[in-house]
Amino acid sequence: MKQAALSYFTNNELSLIALILFLIAFSFLIFRLYFWDPKSKYDKLAQIPLEDKEATDGRR
Amino acid sequence: MSQKIQVRYDNKIVAFFVLASIFWAGAAFLAGVLAALQLAYWPFNFELEWLTFSRIRPLHTNAAIFAFAGNAIFAGMYHSTQRLLKTRLFSDALSWIHFWGWQLIILSAAITLPLGFSQSKEYAELEWPIDIAITLIWVVFALNFFGTIVKRKEKHIYVAIWFYIATIVTVAVLHIVNSLEIPVGFLQSYPIFGGVQDALVQWWYGHNAVAFFLTTPFLGLMYYYIPKAVNRPVYSYRLSIVHFWSLVFIYIWAGPHHLLYTSLPDWAQTLGMIFSLMLWAPSWGGMINGLLTLRGAWHLLRTDPIVKFLVTAVTFYGMSTFEGPLLSIKSVSLLAHYSDWIIAHVHGGALGWNGFLSFGMFYYIIPKIWKTKMYSTRLMNYHFWIGLSGILIYYISMWASGITQGLMWRAIDDSGYLVYPDFVETVMQIAPLYWVRAVGGILYLTGYVLAVYNIVKTIKSANALEADETVEVNATVDLSVDKSEGFHRRLEGMVTIFSVLVFLSIAVGSILEIVPTLSIHKYVPQSDEVLPYTALEQAGRDVFVTEGCYVCHSQQIQKHVSDVLRYGPASTIGESIYDHPFQWGSKRTGPDLARVGRKYPDLWHFRHMMNPRSMVEKSIMPSYPWLLDKKVDFYSLRKKLSVLKMVGVPYTDEQVAQADRWAEAQADEVAASLAKEGVEGEIKGTKLVALIAYLQALGKKSKDDEKAKAHLELVPGGGGEQ
Incomplete structure (x- = not known):
């Protein structure tokens, strides 16, 4: 059975199902990130590299 | 108020990796210029076996990828990781074993490749004893890096660290699988894979060496050094989450785009093409994130050469990650495969993205750890403009050459015959462009020479390297998972699970492409048996x-x-x-x-x-x-x-x-x-x-x-x- 499956690894329906599952997962990720958690939580994380306030040769 | 302790960042190891990268860059660029001149004028081979183009080319690619870019990656990773995690590297001993081990590997490559010891697998030419050494040193590196994460004084691992984790995990998998070989002598081996299986495994490795050695670590460096250089946070942290997971999942499938119209089964070619096209989106997401970090600070592009290098690097990243998916379309590959257009594509990325990001990073790090200013801002600007000119001349000449080759190779007249039946006709047509390409390479090398002079004068003018940089951080950090936080924030605090998820992301594509191919030989028709x-x-x-x-x-x-x-x-x-x-x-x-x-x-x-x-x-x-x-x-x-x-x-x-x-x-x-x-x-x-x-x-x-x-x-x- 495995040999038959491997020799005919061009099942378009399977590919379509995989694509749809992928799109659902991706859409959920986007929803969680952009519409569930507040932006402020992520903005705070973006500041981590700047917390040491290292002198930047007069960079603004 | 929480208690503070002092932490000493190890700058000495960073300095050594920086200087090693700069040193080996010279070897890589010189080998590249020699190779370019040899194609323009064959007597530059000097009839010496050790300098012949076919032996110099792998020396050039290995020096550029593993010696120049590799040492730059380690320098940047060690510098940024300590500061992002607010702790010294896990083990000084491991750091130095990593450093000297890696230089010995490079030296082994520099000796064995010109002597003709090669497996002929691109970007994996080194023979089995060196493959074993790479594995051991990579384990040392991984222990040092993950050990640093464990002892961190910052709860959340910033986006740059995710890219470093992806690099370490995936490069290990790629190297081990592609290096499965059986020795037949001290410096010769045969891979366990053959024919189409070897082709797929090799280009799964080859493209993902680009992905996870030349892209993900440099994206991590981008996410640290651009905010630091312009003193602004990254444009969108949420976009960086989407960027990271999309990139890591999709990239691993792209390998078959190197094998379009070959005897690799069509399903594998189509998968490679489709995922390569999909890859455009996360790649440009990252590019946009990097560039828009300069919101409100675009004037720095005019005044600050570090920002010039970093932003131009990201721009070349955008160009390469548009061109790559374009080249992965079967009908475009029909024209471009085997041609100099691919060489143009590679060098736009290597010289522009990897090279310029490395130099921008060095110009940032060196004054910091030597506690001085760069000797000459003017030389930095000259380096930038001369280097950029070199890249553009290189790219345009090879793009023109590649298009010409593709069109001449494919040209068929009305009678159904080849218009240019002799291969050498095409060679003669493009030969002048090889001289132009050599000029481009020489300009890039010239920019590098100015950089070396500038850096040497800078270091000499400094009092001394600040080998250990002391900072104050919170003594204790609660690393436990807080359920009230967002799910990705929680994930960033759980490094083991994060690393396992990264592994699963790359494993899916790898298994689905490689495993079926391993059975293909059973379905070879008898008429095709040899x-x-x-x-x-x-x-x-x-x-x-x-x-x-x-x-x-x-x-x-x-x-x-x-x-x-x-x-x-x-x-x-x-x-x-x-x-x-x-x-x-x-x-x-x-x-x-x-x-x-x-x-x-x-x-x-x-x-x-x-x-x-x-x-x-x-x-x-x-x-x-x-x-x-x-x-x-x-x-x-x-x-x-x-x-x-x-x-x-x-x-x-x-x-x-x-x-x-x-x-x-x-x-x-x-x-x-x-x-x-x-x-x-x-x-x-x-x-x-x-x-x-x-x-x-x-x-x-x-x-x-x-x-x-x-x-x-x-x-x-x-x-x-x-």
Whole structure:
């Protein structure tokens, strides 16, 4: 059975199902990130590299 | 108020990696310029085997990727990781083992590659002892890095660290799988994969070496050094989450785009194409995130050379990650595959994205850790503009060359014949562009020289390196998971689970593409089955591999009209099934050789290898006179054939046991044929005779081929049942 499956690894329906599952997962990720958690939580994380306030040769 | 403690960041290891990168960059760029000049004017090969283009090219790619970019990655990772995690590196001892181990690996490559010890697998040419060393040093690096994460004084791992984790996990998987080989000698081995399997595994590795050695760590560096350079947070942290997971999941599937229109099954080619196209989105997400970090600070692009380098690097990243998916479209690949357009694409990324980001990072780090200012801002600007000019000249000349090659190779007239049937016609047309490309490379090298001068003067003017930089951080950090936080924030605090998820992301694509391909040999039709190479042909094949002939000559006739008209029937899976390693090639500086067998007499090949211009007047191929002086080790063929039998090549026990005498018998035939044509001297045991035997076998190993069957009769004792 495995040999038959491997020799005919061009099942378009399977590919379509995989694509749809992928799109659902991706859409959920986007929803969680952009519409569930507040932006402020992520903005705070973006500041981590700047917390040491290292002198930047007069960079603004 | 929480208690504070002092932490000492290790700047010395960072300094050493920075200086090592700058040092090896010189070697990489010089090798590149030499290679460029050799293509423009073949006498630059100097008829020295150690400097011949086919040996210099892998030296150049290894130096650029692992010596220059590799040391730069480690410098940036060690510098940024300590500051992002607010702790010193886990172990000083591991840091120094990592550093010296990596330099020894580079030195081994610098010695073995010009000497002709090569597996011929692109960006993985180094032989098995060095592969083992790479594995060990990578484990040391991983222990040091993950140990630092464990002892961190910052709860959340910033986006740059995710990219570093992805790099370490994936490069380990890529290296181990692609290095599965069996030694036949101290510096020679055969991969366990052959033919189409080796092709897929190699380009799964090859493209993901670009992805996870030349892209993900540099994206991590981008996410740290651009905010630091402009003193602004990254444009969108949420976009960085989408960028990271999309990139890591999608990239791993893209490998087959290097094998379009080959005998790789269509389903694998289509998967590679589709995922390569999808890859455009996360790549540009990252580019946008990097560039828009400069919101409100665009004036720095005008005034600050560090920002010039970093932003231009990201721009080249955007260009390359648009061009890559474009080239992955089958109909575009039809034009571009094997051509100089691919060289243009690679160098836009390597010189622009990797090179400029590295230099921008060095210009940032060096004044910081030496506690000084750069010696000359003007020299930094000169470096930038001269380097950029070099990149553009390189890119445009090779793009023009590639398009010209593609169009000339494909041109068919109204009668259905090739318009340019002689390959050398195309070579002559593009040869002037090779000079232009060399100028581009020389300009890039010139910019580098200015950088070295500037950096040396900077370091000399400084008091001393601040080897240990002391900062105050919170003494204790609650690393426990807080359920009230967002899910990705929680994930960033759980490093083990994060790393496992990264592994699963890359494992899915790897397994789904590689596992089915491993069974393909069972479905090769009987009509496509071939005989294995004779012992002498295998010896000649080893010469082909180690001399690096694949660098210029492909062995894979594609499934389209112009290739079939020029070279013969399209290559099938069965024809290369016993090729360990595969030699399909990725570039046609010279013609494809898949069906060159018996196209020319033995004497033609003899004269061609001694002096290509004696047979093809305008050839740019270097001469290989040393092949007439070097002898084949016939006795070692017993071991070689026994290893090949172990990995599935159907040699009989008699053929293995008598491999040396079998080879000598066939060598007698080839030598006699050459002597009849007037070639004098004792040539029977030479590598040139073996190479000629191999070349005459290409495309002529069908089970019905009378001459191929006759060679089996040369085995003393009959050879047994094949």
